[in-house]
Amino acid sequence: MPIRLDNVGIAVSDIEATIAFFTDLGLTLVGRDTVSGEWADTAVGLDGNHAKIAVLQTPDGYGRIELFEYLHPDAIPTTPTLANEIGMHRxxxxxxxxxxxxxxxxxxxxxxxxxxxxxxxxxxxxxxxxxxxxxxxxxxxxxxxxx
Known part of the structure; x- marks a missing residue:
């Protein structure tokens, strides 16, 4: 079965500031939306899921990141991951x-x-x-x- 990486998702507290950072680095904003509803609750596993989203792409057209700013439920701040911690790294x-x-x-x-x-x-x-x-x-x- 063929598989390819589509994007890396990142939850952020300020989607506009994060878009500005990545577009300044050279990524292109290719889409944005606000998502909610039963389909979003099911896909993400959160009741009442409501989020602003944005997709940015690298100039070569292959790399993408998807940003999420949660409107509901409230976003939960976490301690930034250390380089040697298990889990999503960088x-x-x-x-x-x-x-x-x-x-x-x-x-x-x-x-x-x-x-x-x-x-x-x-x-x-x-x-x-x-x-x-x-x-x-x-x-x-x-x-x-x-x-």
């Missing part, structure tokens, strides 16, 4: 210029956890906390691009 993006991407992130108030690392002269990469504290990895290939 969202990673390949970027052409990590310094430019980090400058954009800094304008939104997001800074590297420690700095930018050089992995065997293959990648420059870093982790940072994005909107609502989730982990985001940015990586720039140092050699010729490969798939």
């Amino acid at each position: 969202v990673a993006f390949s970027v052409d210029d990590i310094d430019e991407s980090l400058a954009i992130a800094a304008r939104h108030g997001y800074l590297p956890l420690r700095g930018v690392a050089n992995y065997q002269d293959v990648y420059k990469l870093t982790y940072l906390r994005g909107p609502d504290g989730f982990l985001l990895m940015l990586a720039q290939a140092l050699g010729p691009a490969s798939d």
Whole structure:
């Protein structure tokens, strides 16, 4: 049976600020809606589910993230995941210029956890906390691009 990854979903407290962050990084907003009703309750497993949603896509057309801002039930703030905790870990993006991407992130108030690392002269990469504290990895290939 063929399978492909469609998107990564992220619950956020401020969908507009999160859209602004990701579009500044280079993603494109491809759709938004407000969802509710029995179908949404069934799919998500929450009674009275009502949320604003937005889908953003990477320039290559393959990577997508779906953002959710819950209107009901109330969103539950959590402690941000640590890099070594079990569970959903991070969202990673390949970027052409990590310094430019980090400058954009800094304008939104997001800074590297420690700095930018050089992995065997293959990648420059870093982790940072994005909107609502989730982990985001940015990586720039140092050699010729490969798939």
